Amino acid sequence: MAENPDNKRRDFLQLSTITLGAVGSAAFIWPFLKSMNPAEDTLALGTTEVDISSIEEGQSITVKWRGKPVFIRKRTETEIEEAKAVNILDLKDPEQDVDRVKKEEWLVLVGVCTHLGCVPLGQKLTDTKGEYNGWYCPCHGSHYDTSGRIRKGPAPENLPVPPYSFLNDTTIKIG
Amino acid sequence: MSGNPEPRKYKNSLLNWIEFRLPIISYFEKEYGDYPMPKNCNYLWSFGALATITLMVLIISGIFLAMNYTPHTDMAFDSVERIMRDVNFGWLLRYIHSNGAAFFFIIVYIHILRGMYYGSYKYPRELNWILGVFIYLLMMVTAFMGYVLPWGQMSYWGATVITNLFSAIPFIGEGLKTWLLGDYTVGNATLNRFFALHYVLPFVILGVVGLHVAAVHVHGSNNPAGIDIKSKNDTVRFFPYMVMKDTLATCVFGVIISAVIFFGPNLMAEVDNYIPADPLVTPAHIVPNWYLAPFYAILRAIPDKLGGVLLMFGSIAILFVLPWLDRSKVRSCNFRPIYKWFVMLFFVNFFILGYVGMLPAEGLYLLIARIGLVYYFGFFLIITPFIHKIEIPKSLPLGISDLYLGGGKESPTPTGQKEII
Numbered sequence: 001m002a003e004n005p006d007n008k009r010r011d012f013l014q015l016s017t018i019t020l021g022a023v024g025s026a027a028f029i030w031p032f033l034k035s036m037n038p039a040e041d042t043l044a045l046g047t048t049e050v051d052i053s054s055i056e057e058g059q060s061i062t063v064k065w066r067g068k069p070v071f072i073r074k075r076t077e078t079e080i081e082e083a084k085a086v087n088i089l090d091l092k093d094p095e096q097d098v099d100r101v102k103k104e105e106w107l108v109l110v111g112v113c114t115h116l117g118c119v120p121l122g123q124k125l126t127d128t129k130g131e132y133n134g135w136y137c138p139c140h141g142s143h144y145d146t147s148g149r150i151r152k153g154p155a156p157e158n159l160p161v162p163p164y165s166f167l168n169d170t171t172i173k174i175g
Numbered sequence: 176m177s178g179n180p181e182p183r184k185y186k187n188s189l190l191n192w193i194e195f196r197l198p199i200i201s202y203f204e205k206e207y208g209d210y211p212m213p214k215n216c217n218y219l220w221s222f223g224a225l226a227t228i229t230l231m232v233l234i235i236s237g238i239f240l241a242m243n244y245t246p247h248t249d250m251a252f253d254s255v256e257r258i259m260r261d262v263n264f265g266w267l268l269r270y271i272h273s274n275g276a277a278f279f280f281i282i283v284y285i286h287i288l289r290g291m292y293y294g295s296y297k298y299p300r301e302l303n304w305i306l307g308v309f310i311y312l313l314m315m316v317t318a319f320m321g322y323v324l325p326w327g328q329m330s331y332w333g334a335t336v337i338t339n340l341f342s343a344i345p346f347i348g349e350g351l352k353t354w355l356l357g358d359y360t361v362g363n364a365t366l367n368r369f370f371a372l373h374y375v376l377p378f379v380i381l382g383v384v385g386l387h388v389a390a391v392h393v394h395g396s397n398n399p400a401g402i403d404i405k406s407k408n409d410t411v412r413f414f415p416y417m418v419m420k421d422t423l424a425t426c427v428f429g430v431i432i433s434a435v436i437f438f439g440p441n442l443m444a445e446v447d448n449y450i451p452a453d454p455l456v457t458p459a460h461i462v463p464n465w466y467l468a469p470f471y472a473i474l475r476a477i478p479d480k481l482g483g484v485l486l487m488f489g490s491i492a493i494l495f496v497l498p499w500l501d502r503s504k505v506r507s508c509n510f511r512p513i514y515k516w517f518v519m520l521f522f523v524n525f526f527i528l529g530y531v532g533m534l535p536a537e538g539l540y541l542l543i544a545r546i547g548l549v550y551y552f553g554f555f556l557i558i559t560p561f562i563h564k565i566e567i568p569k570s571l572p573l574g575i576s577d578l579y580l581g582g583g584k585e586s587p588t589p590t591g592q593k594e595i596i
Binding site for chain 1: 219332335336338339340343353354355357358359362364368437453455456457459460461475477478479480481483536579
């Protein structure tokens with residue numbers, strides 16, 4: 001068939017219409033997908049203040065932050081020593097203990113196993129604390145040490161440290 | 176005006192009136208009246224009909240449950256207890272729905288295993304198989320979301336563990352998880368959307384079931400001999416023969432499921448789900464529903480998070496390509512003396528995986544799960560593609576009606592085999 005100048009014009013119109021349609025459909029889908037992300041009021045529940053004056057050495061408390069349990073533990077001297085003595089090259093997720101705390105005796109962790117999200121045991125005195133004397137996740141057998149670092153089991157990462165600050169000696173603000 | 180007179184196909188004038196405008200009467204006549212079924216089909220061919228009926232029962236009982244259910248974290252558990260105690264026949268609706276879901280999986284597993292044993296997935300029914308696996312996948316998603324709705328401990332922690340699987344995906348995992356949950360943890364946003372999806376997905380399943388049935392009706396049903404229909408003598412009409420046979424199967428099934436609903440409604444339930452959800456306390460053992468347990472066993476058999484998740488999804492994805500993994504031209508395992516035993520071992524292995532999937536992942540159970548995992552993938556990737564190189568299939572009968580001529584014996588001549596291979 002001979003080259004018809006109308007064909008070029010038609011091709012251009014077809015291509016631009018299809019492109020516009022595709023971009024338009026994608027733009028239309030976006031608000032629906034975005035609506036499934038956390039809503040503003042969910043995001044607003046971002047901070048929690050905790051009074052830590054009543055926690056004795058060797059005790060832990062669990063508070064709720066963004067729907068998740070946060071462990072606050074006043075560590076004993078031996079626990080701090082254990083955490084510091086570890087050669088970080090032996091760790092699956094290498095981190096120094098000093099990088100995980102603001103004050104040596106206070107350990108603040110998100111108490112959610114980094115494997116599949118269970119809450120590890122070890123908060124109560126009667127709980128099993130695992131082979132490294134920290135926390136033990138009963139779901140799939142992950143062991144955490146006294147700095148909340150993963151030492152054994154399927155979890156890939158250390159228990160995360162949430163953003164927090166000391167408002168004064170007896171109050172922590174999480175978030 | 177058009178001079179086209181309305182054709183008089185039926186005696187009833189109303190039927191003619193409808194047929195002229197929407198040829199639905201002749202469609203049903205063709206697909207569910209005249210439709211030729213191979214006459215050697217056994218009762219395993221009733222499980223497709225059973226599955227469809229069970230799906231309808233689940234949809235209907237679910238709609239009535241939804242009339243009394245509240246999808247809010249503060250009220251969900253209590254609203255389910257209210258259904259159990261105060262709503263008229265609420266206990267019956269709920270037990271029909273929960274046990275119906277379990278039996279839906281039992282029926283579908285038998286239906287899938289029948290397809291695997293008799294080679295129903297092979298040419299020309301590959302797309303039919305793919306649609307079936309897609310239905311199975313939708314069923315698992317729907318059942319998982321339904322299990323979250325009562326908002327008990329197993330609901331909450333099951334949802335937590337399963338949605339955390341997505342966080343194993345590198346880079347986008349955490350964001351994807353938050354997007355799925357609508358929150359940083361399983362919460363009210365999650366419960367709301369799971370309820371909405373649990374309500375709508377069964378209708379999607381119903382639509383895919385329609386395609387699945389339409390696809391099998393194109394080339395006709397497979398049969399225990401796995402050979403094609405050659406003449407009218409090989410078949411019987413769907414009505415009345417298959418309708419009666421499926422009705423009898425439904426009656427027997429009704430007796431069995433009623434016995435469970437009335438005498439052991441919690442046989443397949445986890446007691447921990449009668450404890451309200453507590454985000455701060457994880458139960459000692461998170462147990463999936465038994466019908467998802469084989470995949471949970473595969474997940475836990477791998478001591479690496481991403482590896483376990485990939486193998487678990489892989490174990491489902493591999494089902495889609497089964498028609499291309501199997502290189503043998505013989506459909507039915509009745510004529511495959513070696514593969515037959517591997518298929519049966521696959522069934523047993525799947526059952527064992529499910530069993531250890533519900534027990535703690537340690538010691539002997541973990542070892543069994545790992546052996547089961549190796550066989551699961553070995554079956555699909557080594558045995559199925561290569562067994563035909565050493566297996567000599569038995570000679571196939573010439574036609575379905577020949578099965579009945581020699582007192583049920585197979586054709587003595589090897590001609591049938593030549594024709595197929």
